Amino acid sequence: MRPVDAAAPGEAGTTLRFGQIAIVGRPNVGKSSLLNRLVGQKISITAPKPQTTRHRITGILSEDRGQIVFVDTPGIHQGGSDALNRQLNRTARSGFDDVDMILFVVQAGRFTEEDAAVLALVRQANLPTILLVNKIDLVKDKAALLPFLMEMQGRFDFTALYPISARRDRGFEGLIDLLFTHLPVGEPMYDPDEVTTITTRFMAAEIIREKLARLLHDELPYKTTVMIERFASAPTVTEIDAVIYVARESQKGIVIGKGGSKLKEVGSQARHDLEQMLETRVMLQLWVRVREDWADDERAVQSLGYQLPE
Numbered sequence: 001m002r003p004v005d006a007a008a009p010g011e012a013g014t015t016l017r018f019g020q021i022a023i024v025g026r027p028n029v030g031k032s033s034l035l036n037r038l039v040g041q042k043i044s045i046t047a048p049k050p051q052t053t054r055h056r057i058t059g060i061l062s063e064d065r066g067q068i069v070f071v072d073t074p075g076i077h078q079g080g081s082d083a084l085n086r087q088l089n090r091t092a093r094s095g096f097d098d099v100d101m102i103l104f105v106v107q108a109g110r111f112t113e114e115d116a117a118v119l120a121l122v123r124q125a126n127l128p129t130i131l132l133v134n135k136i137d138l139v140k141d142k143a144a145l146l147p148f149l150m151e152m153q154g155r156f157d158f159t160a161l162y163p164i165s166a167r168r169d170r171g172f173e174g175l176i177d178l179l180f181t182h183l184p185v186g187e188p189m190y191d192p193d194e195v196t197t198i199t200t201r202f203m204a205a206e207i208i209r210e211k212l213a214r215l216l217h218d219e220l221p222y223k224t225t226v227m228i229e230r231f232a233s234a235p236t237v238t239e240i241d242a243v244i245y246v247a248r249e250s251q252k253g254i255v256i257g258k259g260g261s262k263l264k265e266v267g268s269q270a271r272h273d274l275e276q277m278l279e280t281r282v283m284l285q286l287w288v289r290v291r292e293d294w295a296d297d298e299r300a301v302q303s304l305g306y307q308l309p310e
């Protein structure tokens with residue numbers, strides 16, 4: 001485990017904490033609900049059906065003592081062999097890149113084969129891991145919790161075990177204290193206001209980006225980015241105009257495909273997901289444009305990747 005000396009200032013003399021924490025767990029254990037609680041607002045989409053979260057979404061918690069960036073990974077499905085599940089598993093695994101700590105979420109009193117599969121990935125990651133035992137409100141006999149916690153500690157050397165209910169308000173402050181204690185010393189990476197940059201607009205851009213990556217695989221030009229130019233919501237329909245930026249004229253054709261086939265497929269798959277997310281019909285228009293110098297221009301990068309709320 002990464003040793004952390006609570007009193008030692010970092011190289012730049014800071015005593016602030018900074019780190020990225022991946023939230024992992026099988027589908028439906030409550031990862032998105034917990035993330036929303038931790039950052040104090042609704043960021044990730046929660047729903048009673050499994051596999052609502054298809055994307056890696058970050059939530060940022062900024063306090064005087066430091067900053068935590070949470071990474072919400074999709075549920076990991078066991079035995080899923082179709083392309084979607086493979087993609088989800090890849091996304092979930094890549095969720096460990098640049099991560100300092102893992103929050104492994106399980107449901108109180110229940111440890112299934114799917115949980116075991118996630119635990120196997122946690123083991124591989126070799127990072128400090130806190131076990132969050134969620135949904136304790138569903139456990140009628142609280143005495144039954146202790147043997148479950150002991151059983152879990154027997155399965156892995158968790159840094160800590162923390163029972164909680166995402167449905168209730170209690171326990172979140174203690175959890176946040178615990179997380180800060182185990183994070184490395186470091187300066188915040190994001191502006192304290194930046195939790196609000198993760199909007200439905202941002203998520204719409206993420207969905208389009210994900211479809212591009214999935215449909216173009218290795219052909220996807222490096223530095224492709226998506227910008228939402230217009231996002232007009234009405235109760236039953238959302239109109240979205242998005243521009244896919246590539247770095248060179250020659251890359252346009254790759255994204256558009258023969259007779260526009262790739263772009264059409266990206267649009268159709270993205271629209272499907274957007275309609276599920278927004279619960280309205282979606283009219284999506286996609287364009288591909290060249291913006292040669294954007295990668296060198298910090299402001300342009302920000303405006304492309306991170307849409308500020310209106």
Ligand SMILES: Nc1nc2c(ncn2[C@@H]2O[C@H](COP(=O)(O)OP(=O)(O)OP(=O)(O)O)[C@@H](O)[C@H]2O)c(=O)[nH]1
Pocket residue numbers: 025026027028029030031032033034045046047048049050051052053073074075076134135136137138164165166167168
């Ligand atoms: N009773 C109870 N229900 C909870 C709790 N936390 C989450 N839920 C419910 O469990 C369901 C799944 O919650 P999510 O937060 O979407 O779960 P998830 O792990 O993000 O699911 P995926 O996106 O499918 O990976 C929702 O119906 C939540 O309301 C809890 O502490 N107690």
